[in-house]
Amino acid sequence: MKTRTVERKRLVPHTVDGETELVLDTEYIEVPLPPRDWDSLVRTGVTVIACALVTVSLIWTTASVGDLLSLATISAVAYAAGVAFDLTWIMCMGVEWLLRYDPARAAVPRRAGHVALAISMGAVFAHGHLFGQMSVGTAGAAVSLLAKGGFMIAMRVHARPLDPLTAQWVAKRRAAVDGQLAMIPVRRELLRGEALVEAERQARIAESGGSTDPDRSADRPDPSAPVRSNRSLTTKDAVRTVWDRGIREGDEAVREIAKLIGRPVSPDTVERYLRDLRAEAS
The missing domain is CATH 1.20.1440 (de novo design (two linked rop proteins))
Structure with missing residues (x-):
């Protein structure tokens, strides 16, 4: 049987003067040589x-x-x-x-x-x-x-011929993958078209002197508007309401919340809810 020499390296412990270290050891071994693949040649x-x-x-x-x-x-x-x-x-x-x-x-x-x-x-x-x-x-x-x-x-x-059933299986899988690949340029084209439409809309609004901000100021709550009390409103919901109005300080928040719910409220409770909202915002 023909063999070939293979070089192998491994770490082995080696001690000198009582001190042991791992060192690289090289050894040569003979392994059987596989038969020549004449078909491949x-x-x-x-x-x-x-x-x-x-x-x-x-x-x-x-x-x-x-x-x-x-x-x-x-x-x-x-x-x-x-x-x-x-x-x-x-x-x-x-x-x-x-x-x-x-x-x-x-x-x-x-x-x-x-x-x-x-x-x-x-x-x-x-x-x-x-x-x-x-x-x-x-x-x-x-x-x-x-x-x-x-x-x-x-x-x-x-060539590797396929039987009829396997050929049909390959054709279906290829059709599914080809459909996904075909959708990539289609989606890109649609995104480019939507971007052009939006750019055109923004340009027309700017030319007409309108606001291009979708979050219009008219839709925002007016902090100076009078506040109506609602006794069915919970303290937590009231804290959320004043938070959305931009009120972040404890004393001012306590006063506004009392107006909203129509009754006195604990400053500690308000402060606890405000801390939760600050944690969410951060």
Whole structure:
């Protein structure tokens, strides 16, 4: 059995001259080496080869189509446009991979990728045909076909097919999450709209000379207004009433509370309720 050496460190007590301290001790042990995962290595190799094929195809198509388009425009623009021919079906394959668990949505990028591949192959073949090199044009067009085929095979290696019931479960969960994600920009848009409406309302009130304070002074109780006595009012409620009127001092509060309830009130009781209200306010 193959093994590998593993370094492990741990704290151990060490005593010198009767004084013990924890020190770091290093030891090397041999542990069994797991068997090589050939499936993972082959999967990685297939992926690397597929990416290499796509890179070669992109370079060849760009060179061929760029040379073809340079007959009608400057070289920099022609070769920049040539990149788009293979990048289009490469992008479609990437989208198809992201939507691999949603077959209905993945069908559109799959068909678009086939169309883009056909256009790319046709452009490469047209380049060879224009210069009288039919065999070169045919072989060059086959490069893109081989690259896309290799990448599709690599995608199948990494794919994890779902049974029909699991696929429905995934679709429902994704729909619920997608609905929540979609509501994020909707809520932001609504908040922005409400803010604009409120800003417009405030601006119109300011232009008309009105007050923009929603807590209008007319709705506030007038401290100078005469106070009517109410014998059914409790002392605690009366303390709350005078507190809301802005009366915070004990003697003044006692007088106002006596007017409210129509009978004498204990200053200690009033002070106790006022302390509670001060604690709440703080």
